[in-house]
Amino acid sequence: VTFGPDVEEIGLYAFQNCVNLKTVNCDDALGIINAGAFKGCSSLESFDVSEATLATVGYEAFADCSSLKTFKTAETMSDIGDFAFANTKLEEIELGKNIASVGVNTFKGVVTLKNINVVSKNKEFSSADGVLYNKKGTAIVTFPAGITGEFNLPAQVEVIRASAFADSSISKVIVPEDSALNTIETKAFENSSIVAIEIPANVTKLPSAVFKNASALKEVTFNEGLTYIGSSCFEGCEALGSVKLPDSLHDIANSAFKNAGLKSLNTGDGLAKIDSEAFAGNKKLSDLYLG
Numbered sequence: 001v002t003f004g005p006d007v008e009e010i011g012l013y014a015f016q017n018c019v020n021l022k023t024v025n026c027d028d029a030l031g032i033i034n035a036g037a038f039k040g041c042s043s044l045e046s047f048d049v050s051e052a053t054l055a056t057v058g059y060e061a062f063a064d065c066s067s068l069k070t071f072k073t074a075e076t077m078s079d080i081g082d083f084a085f086a087n088t089k090l091e092e093i094e095l096g097k098n099i100a101s102v103g104v105n106t107f108k109g110v111v112t113l114k115n116i117n118v119v120s121k122n123k124e125f126s127s128a129d130g131v132l133y134n135k136k137g138t139a140i141v142t143f144p145a146g147i148t149g150e151f152n153l154p155a156q157v158e159v160i161r162a163s164a165f166a167d168s169s170i171s172k173v174i175v176p177e178d179s180a181l182n183t184i185e186t187k188a189f190e191n192s193s194i195v196a197i198e199i200p201a202n203v204t205k206l207p208s209a210v211f212k213n214a215s216a217l218k219e220v221t222f223n224e225g226l227t228y229i230g231s232s233c234f235e236g237c238e239a240l241g242s243v244k245l246p247d248s249l250h251d252i253a254n255s256a257f258k259n260a261g262l263k264s265l266n267t268g269d270g271l272a273k274i275d276s277e278a279f280a281g282n283k284k285l286s287d288l289y290l291g
Contacts, residue, residue, distance in 0.1 A: 035059040097121035114146040201225035
């Protein structure tokens with residue numbers, strides 16, 4: 001399909017589930033691809049907007065395009081919506097100088113993605129070794145799910161953004177001793193393949209679902225300073241086995257360790273509150289210390 005010079009906008013869910021659509025080319029007039037415009041076009045293999053004046057790729061615009069391997073971006077692009085490329089087969093993507101917003105879960109489930117490249121003139125984002133950061137390199141925005149092995153967290157990173165490592169194939173995050181990390185946002189490692197991680201002392205709170213359903217997670221090292229573990233934070237971490245929590249911890253929210261495969265648990269000596277179903281479903285739990 002080729003869109004001619006008079007097409008400026010593609011409407012909401014305009015071509016949803018057009019399963020025989022394979023390629024799309026656009027003229028320079030196209031400015032907006034609205035939410036779900038090509039969602040579920042499972043045969044779509046490539047999409048070229050490099051000659052267009054495209055500004056916006058909307059929510060779920062290409063979600064579930066399970067054959068989409070190539071998306072050639074326009075230099076004019078500024079906004080990419082939530083779940084825009086979820087469950088596609090993209091291997092790499094370049095973000096131009098005008099990209100100002102990348103949604104949460106834009107690349108959710110894209111297990112083939114290994115490289116996000118940001119041009120140096122972009123004012124909001126940067127990239128290194130395929131990973132998407134904010135411009136200053138102090139926040140990880142998206143870690144491509146196709147990158148495997150261990151990841152050395154740069155010392156200057158202060159924030160791991162929501163869903164940044166969700167669905168990723170990473171096995172371990174190595175946190176340096178001089179790490180500036182102080183915030184891990186919700187669902188940061190949800191459904192990831194992570195096996196081991198250390199929570200540095202500067203991280204005082206773990207919000208909801210940070211490691212939810214990270215079923216390979218075996219080892220979490222907690223440091224003094226952590227005060228709160230949010231709801232469903234470690235729910236479904238079936239391989240966790242043993243947990244020793246710091247004395248600084250005061251509050252464990254509902255379902256925090258539900259169905260986590262725990263056999264041994266030490267809550268430390270500072271715990272004041274355990275919320276509903278915090279440890280429900282841990283049928284093998286036999287060694288318990290409540291401070």
